Amino acid sequence: MSKQLEFWFDLGSPAAYLAWKRLPKFLARTGAGVAYKPMLLGGVFKAQGNASPVTIPAKGKWLFGDLARYARRDGVPLGYPPGFPINTLTLMRAAIGLQLRRPERFLPYVGAMFDAIFGQARDLRDEKVVAEVLSKAGFDPAEISALAADPEVKQALIRNTEEAVARGVFGAPTFFVGDQMFWGQDRMDFVAEALAA
Amino acid sequence: MSKQLEFWFDLGSPAAYLAWKRLPKFLARTGAGVAYKPMLLGGVFKAQGNASPVTIPAKGKWLFGDLARYARRDGVPLGYPPGFPINTLTLMRAAIGLQLRRPERFLPYVGAMFDAIFGQARDLRDEKVVAEVLSKAGFDPAEISALAADPEVKQALIRNTEEAVARGVFGAPTFFVGDQMFWGQDRMDFVAEALAA
Numbered sequence: 001m002s003k004q005l006e007f008w009f010d011l012g013s014p015a016a017y018l019a020w021k022r023l024p025k026f027l028a029r030t031g032a033g034v035a036y037k038p039m040l041l042g043g044v045f046k047a048q049g050n051a052s053p054v055t056i057p058a059k060g061k062w063l064f065g066d067l068a069r070y071a072r073r074d075g076v077p078l079g080y081p082p083g084f085p086i087n088t089l090t091l092m093r094a095a096i097g098l099q100l101r102r103p104e105r106f107l108p109y110v111g112a113m114f115d116a117i118f119g120q121a122r123d124l125r126d127e128k129v130v131a132e133v134l135s136k137a138g139f140d141p142a143e144i145s146a147l148a149a150d151p152e153v154k155q156a157l158i159r160n161t162e163e164a165v166a167r168g169v170f171g172a173p174t175f176f177v178g179d180q181m182f183w184g185q186d187r188m189d190f191v192a193e194a195l196a197a
Numbered sequence: 198m199s200k201q202l203e204f205w206f207d208l209g210s211p212a213a214y215l216a217w218k219r220l221p222k223f224l225a226r227t228g229a230g231v232a233y234k235p236m237l238l239g240g241v242f243k244a245q246g247n248a249s250p251v252t253i254p255a256k257g258k259w260l261f262g263d264l265a266r267y268a269r270r271d272g273v274p275l276g277y278p279p280g281f282p283i284n285t286l287t288l289m290r291a292a293i294g295l296q297l298r299r300p301e302r303f304l305p306y307v308g309a310m311f312d313a314i315f316g317q318a319r320d321l322r323d324e325k326v327v328a329e330v331l332s333k334a335g336f337d338p339a340e341i342s343a344l345a346a347d348p349e350v351k352q353a354l355i356r357n358t359e360e361a362v363a364r365g366v367f368g369a370p371t372f373f374v375g376d377q378m379f380w381g382q383d384r385m386d387f388v389a390e391a392l393a394a
Contacts, residue, residue, distance in 0.1 A: 048253060048254070048255045048256070049253050049254070050253050050255070050256060056245060056246050056247050056367060057245075057246070058245045058247070058362075058365050058366070058367040059245070059247060059367045059368070061365060062365065062367065062378060062380055065378075066379075066380075066384070066387075069387055165255075168255045168258060168259065169255070170253060170255040170256045170259065171256070181259060181262075182263075183259055183263075186383060187263070190263075190266055
């Protein structure tokens with residue numbers, strides 16, 4: 001029986017981006033399978049009484065330096081798009097929409113979006129930029145827009161977010177190994193230990 | 198020229214306790230010198246608009262499990278005293294008072310208090326328990342009380358706390374290597390890298 005991991009994320013989280021970039025090697029090393037779980041981090045924050053750490057100025061300032069150290073250690077580019085933290089509602093609806101309707105295109109979408117937001121610090125508030133990023137990654141922007149506007153897709157994102165909250169998620173990324181929950185790209189060593197146990 | 202580290206702490210922080218327990222080996226391994234900096238974490242939280250993570254129930258719940266994992270990994274006992282998070286004002290005044298007036302007794306006091314609070318989960322809201330813990334560690338409880346009530350000592354704790362805030366401290370433990378700040382017992386690997394740089 002192979003071990004299974006859940007990866008709960010929002011495209012607006014730089015820590016989730018760093019974890020995402022590490023996942024391929026991590027999965028190869030641990031031999032674990034993974035279930036990708038899109039959620040709306042803003043909804044999670046609201047339900048749990050939490051907030052982005054950047055709302056506390058001293059913590060936000062430190063956190064940018066902290067994430068930069070992890071990015072350097074991992075050899076991953078890390079920047080921040082204008083207006084960070086960004087509203088990811090449409091982006092996350094499209095993510096879960098692809099996962100439901102075109103699952104083979106889900107991971108390429110998530111990768112392209114994470115790279116655009118935190119690898120290249122693109123301004124995804126600008127629809128032209130979104131269209132350009134999508135086209136370059138082989139997506140039809142109109143199709144993605146339609147998907148994000150689909151009521152069933154919207155409901156699916158709400159359901160995932162509610163499940164996250166019910167299971168105690170309060171930030172991103174969050175990993176589950178069975179009932180054990182781990183928050184943060186900086187806890188992947190404990191995730192690996194849980195997978196090995 | 199030997200490298201120097203600052204360790205900012207409050208006796209009420211379980212993460213600071215875990216860092217404290219690691220410090221002897223850490224200092225031996227890195228060859229660094231250390232300046233111990235008592236501060237009042239409640240004052241830091243207030244000034245920075247931060248709060249104990251346990252004020253967010255889902256985060257608090259996770260954090261207890263997270264700290265337990267670190268304690269297990271380090272082979273260190275970790276419990277929580279009744280009423281946690283506790284008011285550490287008098288405890289921290291006594292700490293900085295000893296540092297100023299009887300510096301050779303500062304580290305034994307900090308060690309005895311951290312062990313009482315998080316090693317043995319003693320209820321230091323009870324003055325009899327405090328007196329017992331102090332006596333057992335070779336302190337005169339009346340002398341410690343007088344020290345904690347000394348206006349100069351009170352001012353010294355305010356000064357340290359203000360310095361912490363001015364330098365961007367928002368939680369405990371916080372390490373400085375020169376101007377570089379690191380928050381958390383889980384960032385000591387980055388502290389070691391900064392000391393080696």
